[in-house]
Amino acid sequence: MEDSTIKEEIWIEKYRPVRLDQVAGQEETIERLKSYVATKNLPHLLFSGPPGVGKTASAVSIAREIFGEDLWRENFTELNASDERGIDVVRTKIKNFAKTAPMGRAEFKIIFLDEADALTSDAQSALRRTMERFSNNCRFILSCNYSSRIIEPIQSRCAVFRFRRLSDEAIRKRLEYIAKDQVLSITEDGYEALIYISQGDMRKAVNSLQAAAFVEPNKSISRETIYRTTATANPEDIRHLIETALRGNFRAARKELNRLLYEEGLSGEDIVGQIYRAISEMDNRMILDLGLSEKRIVELVDIIGEIDFRLTEGATEKIQLEALLAHFALSNPD
Numbered sequence: 586m587e588d589s590t591i592k593e594e595i596w597i598e599k600y601r602p603v604r605l606d607q608v609a610g611q612e613e614t615i616e617r618l619k620s621y622v623a624t625k626n627l628p629h630l631l632f633s634g635p636p637g638v639g640k641t642a643s644a645v646s647i648a649r650e651i652f653g654e655d656l657w658r659e660n661f662t663e664l665n666a667s668d669e670r671g672i673d674v675v676r677t678k679i680k681n682f683a684k685t686a687p688m689g690r691a692e693f694k695i696i697f698l699d700e701a702d703a704l705t706s707d708a709q710s711a712l713r714r715t716m717e718r719f720s721n722n723c724r725f726i727l728s729c730n731y732s733s734r735i736i737e738p739i740q741s742r743c744a745v746f747r748f749r750r751l752s753d754e755a756i757r758k759r760l761e762y763i764a765k766d767q768v769l770s771i772t773e774d775g776y777e778a779l780i781y782i783s784q785g786d787m788r789k790a791v792n793s794l795q796a797a798a799f800v801e802p803n804k805s806i807s808r809e810t811i812y813r814t815t816a817t818a819n820p821e822d823i824r825h826l827i828e829t830a831l832r833g834n835f836r837a838a839r840k841e842l843n844r845l846l847y848e849e850g851l852s853g854e855d856i857v858g859q860i861y862r863a864i865s866e867m868d869n870r871m872i873l874d875l876g877l878s879e880k881r882i883v884e885l886v887d888i889i890g891e892i893d894f895r896l897t898e899g900a901t902e903k904i905q906l907e908a909l910l911a912h913f914a915l916s917n918p919d
């Protein structure tokens with residue numbers, strides 16, 4: 586691969602699915618969506634699910650497949666509910682888009698509204714009226730992280746689709762495809778690291794791969810490169826940090842923490858996030874080995890929540906993280 590490819594192209598764009606068939610890992614949802622495409626008709630749709638799992642890509646694919654490559658851009662618009670200045674801007678844009686007739690033989694246009702759950706419920710009521718007003722020639726696809734934040738009158742007017750976090754296999758398959766296309770080699774532990782970092786978010790997985798490929802354009806991409814370029818601690822280091830603290834070895838844990846903060850340049854919030862994840866993913870053997878009771882695990886999660894909150898409020902990272910390790914190191918209160 587030429588260096589210029591790595592530098593100039595954004596892979597999440599280059600590898601954005603353009604047909605429903607290319608959307609990885611959402612099989613059930615995609616099958617249902619394909620049946621609408623087959624009839625070239627749509628109800629209003631509500632897509633809910635975490636970031637980076639294919640909601641926007643599916644909406645764009647629907648438009649491309651219904652309207653065809655030559656006309657989909659004229660008949661499709663994407664608006665973001667959160668970065669516009671309120672519902673009025675959204676409504677004006679919708680009105681302007683909706684007032685011209687669909688191009689070609691299409692019977693309707695599609696309006697994709699991302700982050701619809703960022704709208705207040707008053708704004709959503711206004712949106713609902715707008716949807717009704719233009720429903721003769723527009724179909725709305727609303728996207729949100731939590732469908733529970735969408736008012737009931739909108740939910741009941743939409744067919745609701747839940748997009749899931751992508752499985753490890755779906756992420757891996759897509760990364761293998763991109764690696765082949767970019768003539769890159771990724772080590773086995775490199776794949777594991779990308780899957781760990783992505784947590785089911787394909788956008789994160791692809792971006793992390795591109796960041797690593799940028800610094801190692803001609804080499805095999807390993808776990809170390811991936812953790813370094815994404816400012817993520819190796820999960821084994823985090824496990825070791827937790828174990829050291831839980832065994833009461835506070836000073837050694839503090840030393841390890843300082844290495845993560847100052848040599849690896851990780852942020853306090855990221856470390857707390859990874860500690861939380863490591864505690865949640867601890868297997869029975871480790872729990873037994875460390876002599877942790879259910880009650881103690883609950884206390885640990887409780888204090889992680891407290892420290893996480895303090896960090897978002899701007900408290901000093903080093904002091905808060907050391908306080909967290911101190912809690913871990915205190916003898917089991919049982």
Ligand SMILES: Nc1ncnc2c1ncn2[C@@H]1O[C@H](COP(=O)(O)OP(=O)(O)OP(=O)(O)O)[C@@H](O)[C@H]1O
Nearest residue numbers: 597600601608609636637638639640641642787788
């Ligand atoms: N299921 C998927 N299959 C293949 N690629 C995907 C998938 N999901 C996400 N991607 C990749 O991640 C990028 C972002 O995905 P997309 O915009 O569809 O996410 P989203 O679910 O709409 O997220 P958000 O809620 O943040 O808008 C895509 O351009 C594509 O490169």
